[in-house]
Amino acid sequence: xxxxxxxxxxxxxxxxxxxxxxxxxxxxxxxxxxxxxxxxxxxxxxxxxxxxxxxxxxxxxxxxxxxxxxxxxxxxxxxxxxxxxxxxxxxxxxxxxxxxxxxxxxxxxxxxxxxxxxxxxxxxxxxxxxxxxxxxxxxxxxxxxxxxxxxxxxxxxxxxxxxxxxxxxxxxxxxxxxxxxxxxxxxxxxxxxxxxxxxxxxxxxxxxxxxxxxxxxxxxxxxxxxxxxxxxxxxxxxxxxxxxxxxxxxxxxxxxxxxxxxxxxxxxxxxxxxxxxxxxxxxxxxxxxxxxxxxxxxxxxxxxxxxxxxxxxxxxxxxxxxxxxxxxxxxxxxxxxxxxxxxx
Amino acid sequence: xxxxxxxxxxxxxxxxxxxxxxxxxxxxxxxxxxxxxxxxxxxxxxxxxxxxxxxxxxxxxxxxxxxxxxxxxxxxxxxxxxxxxxxxxxxxxxxxxxxxxxxxxxxxxxxxxxxxxxxxxxxxxxxxxxxxxxxxxxxxxxxxxxxxxxxxxxxxxxxxxxxxxxxxxxxxxxxxxxxxxxxxxxxxxxxxxxxxxxxxxxxxxxxxxxxxxxxxxxxxxxxxxxxxxxxxxxxxxxxxxxxxxxxxxxxx
Numbered sequence: 001x002x003x004x005x006x007x008x009x010x011x012x013x014x015x016x017x018x019x020x021x022x023x024x025x026x027x028x029x030x031x032x033x034x035x036x037x038x039x040x041x042x043x044x045x046x047x048x049x050x051x052x053x054x055x056x057x058x059x060x061x062x063x064x065x066x067x068x069x070x071x072x073x074x075x076x077x078x079x080x081x082x083x084x085x086x087x088x089x090x091x092x093x094x095x096x097x098x099x100x101x102x103x104x105x106x107x108x109x110x111x112x113x114x115x116x117x118x119x120x121x122x123x124x125x126x127x128x129x130x131x132x133x134x135x136x137x138x139x140x141x142x143x144x145x146x147x148x149x150x151x152x153x154x155x156x157x158x159x160x161x162x163x164x165x166x167x168x169x170x171x172x173x174x175x176x177x178x179x180x181x182x183x184x185x186x187x188x189x190x191x192x193x194x195x196x197x198x199x200x201x202x203x204x205x206x207x208x209x210x211x212x213x214x215x216x217x218x219x220x221x222x223x224x225x226x227x228x229x230x231x232x233x234x235x236x237x238x239x240x241x242x243x244x245x246x247x248x249x250x251x252x253x254x255x256x257x258x259x260x261x262x263x264x265x266x267x268x269x270x271x272x273x274x275x276x277x278x279x280x281x282x283x284x285x286x287x288x289x290x291x292x293x294x295x296x297x298x299x300x301x302x303x304x305x306x307x308x309x310x311x312x313x314x315x316x317x318x319x320x321x322x323x324x325x326x327x328x329x330x331x332x333x334x335x336x337x338x339x340x341x342x343x344x
Numbered sequence: 345x346x347x348x349x350x351x352x353x354x355x356x357x358x359x360x361x362x363x364x365x366x367x368x369x370x371x372x373x374x375x376x377x378x379x380x381x382x383x384x385x386x387x388x389x390x391x392x393x394x395x396x397x398x399x400x401x402x403x404x405x406x407x408x409x410x411x412x413x414x415x416x417x418x419x420x421x422x423x424x425x426x427x428x429x430x431x432x433x434x435x436x437x438x439x440x441x442x443x444x445x446x447x448x449x450x451x452x453x454x455x456x457x458x459x460x461x462x463x464x465x466x467x468x469x470x471x472x473x474x475x476x477x478x479x480x481x482x483x484x485x486x487x488x489x490x491x492x493x494x495x496x497x498x499x500x501x502x503x504x505x506x507x508x509x510x511x512x513x514x515x516x517x518x519x520x521x522x523x524x525x526x527x528x529x530x531x532x533x534x535x536x537x538x539x540x541x542x543x544x545x546x547x548x549x550x551x552x553x554x555x556x557x558x559x560x561x562x563x564x565x566x567x568x569x570x571x572x573x574x575x576x577x578x579x580x581x582x583x584x585x586x587x588x589x590x591x592x593x594x595x596x
Contacts, residue, residue, distance in 0.1 A: 202459050205458060206458055208461075208469075209469070210444075210447075210448060210451040210465075210468075214445065216436055217442075217448075221433060223428070223432055224433070224445075226416040227396075227416045227417075228425070228445050228509075228511075229420035229421060229449035230445065232417070
């Protein structure tokens with residue numbers, strides 16, 4: 001799990017030397033195949049069309065959970081997939097966002113739309129303070145340190161019952177906009193969808209910018225990036241904070257949507273689930289993160305009929321995908337499609 | 345006036361004195377080679393100058409500013425750039441993206457602007473790409489611009505390192521064995537690139553084993569042996585120095 005392959009670097013990769021010089025325009029097909037336009041378009045179409053297939057509240061619940069997980073995973077992918085740093089504690093930031101919204105609205109009467117950014121700000125600050133010392137570490141040591149962060153957050157939430165309700169969790173007031181309570185699947189579907197599209201857009205923008213190249217550069221060759229003028233420490237801290245803030249926002253959404261929060265949200269297994277979604281969908285692929293979140297949220301639901309075999313089948317599917325698609329679902333499939341297209 | 349001045353520089357690893365009380369100067373606009381047998385401390389010296397190592401003693405001055413112990417990215421800002429003997433290529437990126445990382449300091453790195461993809465970001469990126477293509481043309485990689493770095497052969501990666509180092513528009517460029525592992529034709533091409541770069545006013549420091557390349561291109565040569573200065577001077581002076589001959593061929 002902690003083994004982070006350099007993204008896009010694989011012995012399976014076919015040698016491809018194609019040139020696009022300045023002045024030659026991209027063909028319409030290339031534009032459609034590009035992540036930014038083609039991918040964003042596909043995502044928006046799918047999100048817009050999906051409600052046609054959603055028949056009941058349960059299905060809306062699943063779709064919304066996918067969206068919330070996807071927001072976390074898109075952020076975590078910036079950290080893991082692009083910058084090459086691991087975190088096994090991001091469920092902690094997710095839970096802190098959820099509890100910030102819960103506590104600020106339920107105990108202090110703040111409006112939810114204010115509690116969310118305040119929570120995100122607090123989590124961002126905490127992530128910043130934590131990041132400086134622990135991002136000196138790398139590999140297994142960084143995994144251990146971030147694991148510790150998540151565990152501590154989980155313990156604090158469970159123990160400080162006067163504030164958090166302890167292991168039983170606490171109730172979160174519904175979000176209200178202009179006197180209207182936001183309640184029910186259809187409304188939350190669109191709220192979460194909007195946040196997800198925003199997260200994906202921001203992620204794509206970062207990656208395709210000097211900041212994104214610095215992040216990918218320090219992943220690929222840290223010393224070379226440093227010598228090229230990239231303050232690698234600063235960029236690692238920056239991406240850690242960005243991913244923590246995105247997790248926090250997703251946590252706030254989850255809190256208001258389900259109107260209940262429990263310390264479970266900060267559990268180690270929740271952190272592992274997020275990391276698995278990144279790797280499964282495909283590291284260093286923003287849409288891979290969305291697909292990873294979707295598949296791994298949906299699969300357990302689809303396998304529920306197998307009762308006691310559910311976890312075994314889930315495990316087998318995950319092993320099969322990682323063995324046959326070591327780069328993750330989306331990079332493998334797009335690579336395949338591109339090679340098909342090139343052959344024609 | 346000298347661009348780089350090293351005074352009484354020493355570093356030890358455990359009990360090993362990798363560089364011992366070294367003094368030398370590099371004047372602006374010259375090509376300066378550092379040669380010596382394997383293990384003489386050449387790469388260690390590069391690592392000291394570019395901030396990867398902290399010296400145990402001594403000082404390094406760039407334009408009379410003490411730079412020993414400063415971090416590499418700060419030194420990059422001051423106009424230092426280098427390549428690596430063992431390639432440090434970002435294999436997860438395309439060739440031109442590698443070069444564009446070298447352009448980092450010349451681009452707007454404001455996070456918010458990048459997150460929102462403001463027009464000034466895309467405009468600057470377009471200009472940077474154009475500039476980086478020129479650099480790749482210069483080093484002879486014009487045909488591999490959008491290729492994945494991981495798909496390029498060794499010789500191309502050596503040149504990609506030079507293009508990346510040039511992208512930061514350094515005043516002082518340190519090349520660590522740019523011709524190692526290259527055939528005669530490729531070495532000649534590197535030779536031409538170095539000459540072009542020097543003509544553009546960049547001061548070049550070269551660590552190299554290929555004596556033909558070194559003797560042909562250098563204005564000044566520093567010979568290291570066991571971390572100490574063995575000799576210094578013009579190519580002719582160094583070539584005829586008995587101590588240098590002894591170090592390379594063994595005591596006769």
